């Protein structure tokens with residue numbers, strides 16, 4: 001390992017492990033960006049976007065990038081993180097959307113007659129109204145019918161005004177969208193509402209594009225909610241970075257002339273290997289390696305970094321599992337396909353070999369359900385399971401090794 005500390009002024013550690021923190025260099029993602037660009041060019045809009053992938057794979061920062069792409073292509077942009085509270089019932093979701101839209105439409109004035117579903121014109125005296133939140137909510141409340149009728153009417157008015165006065169369409173981008181759900185027991189269907197409203201607006205030729213971002217449970221949930229969701233969305237799944245992209249993510253941020261740290265070939269290879277190509281891990285490991293080298297160390301402190309990663313990233317998630325669930329997760333972690341997909345049958349067979357008291361297939365299915373609810377595994381559309389946390393199997397194997405060492 002070689003390291004060179006050059007004399008330099010004020011070059012601080014560029015790496016940014018965190019949720020939604022823009023990386024110093026956003027590596028790869030060109031195919032995904034091209035797909036999104038194609039969706040922006042649709043006229044009329046027929047297909048929306050689901051952007052999905054495991055925790056820390058780079059969904060949120062890519063969404064930010066998409067925003068800067070959309071603006072020059074004739075789109076305005078609204079959206080936030082969708083908390084469970086925002087989608088607890090239909091009315092709450094509708095008001096959430098109106099709050100977001102109002103930020104963009106507040107400066108638009110429309111003739112009152114255009115913003116006049118029943119009763120609204122009588123409420124004010126001037127000939128025009130601006131589409132601020134109060135106006136949007138007023139329209140929403142005054143339209144008769146179901147929440148979906150109201151929301152369609154008010155969004156149509158806002159979209160027409162945006163197209164006519166600014167010549168733009170509107171992207172609705174919602175992160176953490178896996179939090180949304182219908183609640184049949186309470187007779188509240190916010191997720192169905194969202195899908196139905198966008199489908200209807202798009203059928204009318206209005207320029208609205210829905211972008212939903214979330215964990216891999218998101219798309220199966222959408223399709224379960226409304227089968228037409230299958231045709232409504234292009235699904236873009238972010239995976240690990242290729243070796244070349246991963247090297248870019250590591251090397252480019254330290255390639256500036258005044259960077260005090262040089263990473264030699266062997267160190268770069270080691271980081272590619274340790275990170276598995278997962279963006280959050282790249283940032284996490286590079287941040288520590290940078291600090292270590294800036295302090296004069298010459299070897300990557302692999303053990304120390306992995307321990308820190310275990311305590312900062314994995315332990316909190318492991319803590320969500322019960323003792324018996326952990327036993328099951330240990331069995332899974334030693335499957336050959338643990339880093340990919342696994343089935344109930346594979347787990348049952350391995351548990352027979354490994355455990356004195358093996359799990360039955362039905363018990364495994366039931367426990368996988370509970371582990372999905374805890375966001376530790378997820379079931380894909382073909383009924384197979386995967387870890388929802390990248391490289392979880394390696395963490396569990398490290399735990400096992402520690403325990404065996406005592």
Ligand SMILES: Nc1ncnc2c1ncn2[C@@H]1O[C@H](COP(=O)(O)OP(=O)(O)OP(=O)(O)O)[C@@H](O)[C@H]1O
Pocket residue numbers: 016017018019020021022023024025026027028029053054055056057058059060061062249279280281282283
């Ligand atoms: N293409 C990339 N190249 C380099 N670093 C990246 C890339 N994408 C994301 N990162 C870094 O990875 C980390 C995680 O990114 P981000 O928060 O966008 O992931 P996420 O998929 O939204 O995670 P979560 O599911 O937890 O919301 C951040 O520190 C970010 O800077």
Ligand SMILES: [Mg+2]
Pocket residue numbers: 019020059060061175
């Ligand atoms: Mg995110």
